[in-house]
Amino acid sequence: MDILANIALGFAVALDWGNLAYCFLGVTLGTLIGVLPGLGPLVTLSILLPLTFGMPAEGAIIMLAGIYYGAAYGGSTTAILINLPGESSSVVTCIDGYEMAKKGRGGQALVVAALASFFAGCTGTLLIAALGPTLSRAALQFGSPENFSLMLMALVMTGGMVHGSGMHGFGMALLGVLFGIVGTDINSGVERFTFGILGLADGIEFVAAAIGLFALVEIIRNIEIRQANAEISAASVGGLMPTREELRRAAGGAVRGTAVGSFFGLLPGAGMTVASFAAYLVEKRVSAEPHRFGRGAIEGVASPEAANNAAAQTAFIPTLTLGIPGSGTMALILGALIIQGIAPGPRILVDNPMLFWGLVASMWIGNLILVLVNLPLLRLWTMVARVPFQWLCPTILVFACTGLYTISLDGFDILTAAAFGLLGYVFLKLGCEPAPFILGFVLGPMLEENFKRSLLIGRGDPSIFITHPISAALLAVTAIVCILMIMPRFRRAKDQATEGVEG
Amino acid sequence: MVRSKELWTGVLFLLFGCAGIVVGLTYEMGSLSRMGPGFFPVLVGGTLAVIGITSMVRAATSHRILERVEPFRLSGIVWITASLISFSLFVRPLGLIAAILALVITSAPAWRGRGLGEFLLIACSLTGIVVLIFVLGLGIPMKLLP
Numbered sequence: 001m002d003i004l005a006n007i008a009l010g011f012a013v014a015l016d017w018g019n020l021a022y023c024f025l026g027v028t029l030g031t032l033i034g035v036l037p038g039l040g041p042l043v044t045l046s047i048l049l050p051l052t053f054g055m056p057a058e059g060a061i062i063m064l065a066g067i068y069y070g071a072a073y074g075g076s077t078t079a080i081l082i083n084l085p086g087e088s089s090s091v092v093t094c095i096d097g098y099e100m101a102k103k104g105r106g107g108q109a110l111v112v113a114a115l116a117s118f119f120a121g122c123t124g125t126l127l128i129a130a131l132g133p134t135l136s137r138a139a140l141q142f143g144s145p146e147n148f149s150l151m152l153m154a155l156v157m158t159g160g161m162v163h164g165s166g167m168h169g170f171g172m173a174l175l176g177v178l179f180g181i182v183g184t185d186i187n188s189g190v191e192r193f194t195f196g197i198l199g200l201a202d203g204i205e206f207v208a209a210a211i212g213l214f215a216l217v218e219i220i221r222n223i224e225i226r227q228a229n230a231e232i233s234a235a236s237v238g239g240l241m242p243t244r245e246e247l248r249r250a251a252g253g254a255v256r257g258t259a260v261g262s263f264f265g266l267l268p269g270a271g272m273t274v275a276s277f278a279a280y281l282v283e284k285r286v287s288a289e290p291h292r293f294g295r296g297a298i299e300g301v302a303s304p305e306a307a308n309n310a311a312a313q314t315a316f317i318p319t320l321t322l323g324i325p326g327s328g329t330m331a332l333i334l335g336a337l338i339i340q341g342i343a344p345g346p347r348i349l350v351d352n353p354m355l356f357w358g359l360v361a362s363m364w365i366g367n368l369i370l371v372l373v374n375l376p377l378l379r380l381w382t383m384v385a386r387v388p389f390q391w392l393c394p395t396i397l398v399f400a401c402t403g404l405y406t407i408s409l410d411g412f413d414i415l416t417a418a419a420f421g422l423l424g425y426v427f428l429k430l431g432c433e434p435a436p437f438i439l440g441f442v443l444g445p446m447l448e449e450n451f452k453r454s455l456l457i458g459r460g461d462p463s464i465f466i467t468h469p470i471s472a473a474l475l476a477v478t479a480i481v482c483i484l485m486i487m488p489r490f491r492r493a494k495d496q497a498t499e500g501v502e503g
Numbered sequence: 504m505v506r507s508k509e510l511w512t513g514v515l516f517l518l519f520g521c522a523g524i525v526v527g528l529t530y531e532m533g534s535l536s537r538m539g540p541g542f543f544p545v546l547v548g549g550t551l552a553v554i555g556i557t558s559m560v561r562a563a564t565s566h567r568i569l570e571r572v573e574p575f576r577l578s579g580i581v582w583i584t585a586s587l588i589s590f591s592l593f594v595r596p597l598g599l600i601a602a603i604l605a606l607v608i609t610s611a612p613a614w615r616g617r618g619l620g621e622f623l624l625i626a627c628s629l630t631g632i633v634v635l636i637f638v639l640g641l642g643i644p645m646k647l648l649p
Binding site: 051054165167168170171174175177178181185187188190192193216219220223224389390391393394395397398399401402403405406409411412414415417418421422425426428429430431432448451452455456458459460461462 | 508509511512515516519523526527530531534535536537538539540542543544547548550551554555557558570572573574575576578579580583584586587588590591592594595599602603606607610611613614615621625626629633636637641642643645
């Protein structure tokens with residue numbers, strides 16, 4: 001069987017001592033930062049990106065993936081014990097998780113969350129192994145028009161899925177595209193939007209933009225709201241072993257959550273937050289006793305936790321096989337790959353099978369590490385969650401600046417980050433989500449290239465986008481999403497599900 | 504309406520969209536089948552400007568109470584920006600250690616440590632950790648001292 005040979009290759013890569021260490025380091029760092037309130041995967045990844053540049057490509061991507069799902073897991077720990085979600089995808093876990101913790105069953109909630117996440121992680125990994133090759137084979141047929149339509153769809157859907165107006169979300173994506181094409185035009189050699197500034201000739205440093213928009217803005221936001229949550233009290237962990245009845249209820253929730261999460265992860269734009277909310281709503285709908293929800297129902301913990309982990313895994317499928325990230329976080333992973341000299345896209349399976357299958361296998365191992373290593377460390381994580389802000393703030397600043405400086409040993413990148421911090425602050429005050437911006441920023445140059453090439457093939461006739469069937473289908477889906485976005489019922493449901501920051 | 508998020512988001516999009524158009528027009532436009540470097544920026548800028556205007560019109564004609572722009576509290580953002588600028592100025596000529604100290608000192612008013620002792624502890628341990636990780640661990644050739 002082909003797939004078995006591939007998975008065997010993956011494990012050979014992932015079980016290499018160095019990669020195992022990167023995986024462990026990534027998962028632990030991710031959890032460590034994930035439990036800190038307010039610091040989600042976007043902030044964590046943008047601060048730690050520069051650390052991975054010196055590593056071999058496989059190690060770097062394995063570690064980044066570990067940070068990503070480690071942060072997803074860490075967020076749920078604080079959600080359950082302190083009623084303080086480490087990030088937005090675990091907001092919904094607070095509802096029943098904290099209720100359980102107050103009844104002295106916090107330990108059980110955490111164990112169930114970890115097991116549900118593990119189950120979802122394994123399923124997600126299998127899905128990647130199964131769907132990845134199929135999708136990339138299909139995508140090998142993609143020409144420029146298809147690629148353009150696909151990217152446009154990703155931008156529209158991401159714009160539409162974030163909290164607030166879909167039109168503003170798409171505007172943010174376009175703004176990102178505009179910033180993304182700053183620098184020397186590869187076709188003509190003309191320097192665009194550089195205004196004679198030497199540091200901009202190679203384009204805006206991607207990590208600087210990410211650090212400015214996510215890390216700096218998060219710090220400033222924390223400074224402004226610091227007084228509000230001065231007092232944090234943690235519920236005790238208590239026992240760990242769930243009862244048989246609890247396990248039975250949780251198992252159903254985990255399975256349904258995994259299904260919902262896998263679907264939303266594949267969808268561009270939705271991400272872990274939407275997945276976890278959708279799973280919770282589904283769980284409540286199918287439950288025979290919906291009144292138990294909100295009062296410490298264990299399936300209300302299992303289902304969203306499974307969903308956000310499953311979504312975290314399946315989100316890699318479009319990113320790696322199509323080269324088109326579906327969310328801000330995946331845009332960062334894609335950026336890291338490009339910096340490593342690897343072009344994500346359908347050819348990745350042919351050109352870099354070690355990287356792809358190594359990552360798939362390492363995800364499974366990473367999920368195992370999460371359960372085996374992190375569960376015993378629960379007490380440590382709850383202590384970490386209460387690190388005072390006056391330590392956290394300078395630490396983030398120093399790491400972000402030093403890391404950024406190491407990329408090209410140029411102080412200009414730090415100034416770029418500061419400028420993006422200011423821009424991000426304006427976005428924050430206007431209620432504009434930065435996730436579509438970073439996606440547009442990464443996709444911008446590719447979007448332009450494919451647009452130009454399509455019209456070159458079509459001899460200047462824009463109808464090429466609808467005469468190619470796959471491209472037409474993708475545009476049709478995009479149009480349907482736009483129409484859905486205007487419908488009031490859908491908008492209300494979306495606003496409920498996306499309260500908070502997109503992870 | 505005057506202070507609504509809807510209006511000012513529109514203004515922001517319109518400004519950047521117009522900038523894209525105006526600057527984009529200074530580059531060669533080319534034709535549809537052979538686009539010059541100016542074509543795509545003008546197209547994107549134009550779409551962005553249209554979205555901006557739509558948003559502004561929506562703000563002006565809306566009968567509902569619109570969400571207001573949240574108040575700007577300048578102290579945090581000013582100190583954080585200043586701390587990054589000082590890092591970027593110091594790191595080349597004076598080395599990493601001086602730059603980190605400058606960063607921590609300049610940003611201190613924003614996070615308000617409890618007294619000098621804690622401040623010194625943070626500054627010293629951070630410098631140590633960073634040197635350990637980046638210079639000794641990752642082997643990045645950075646100048647540490649002037």
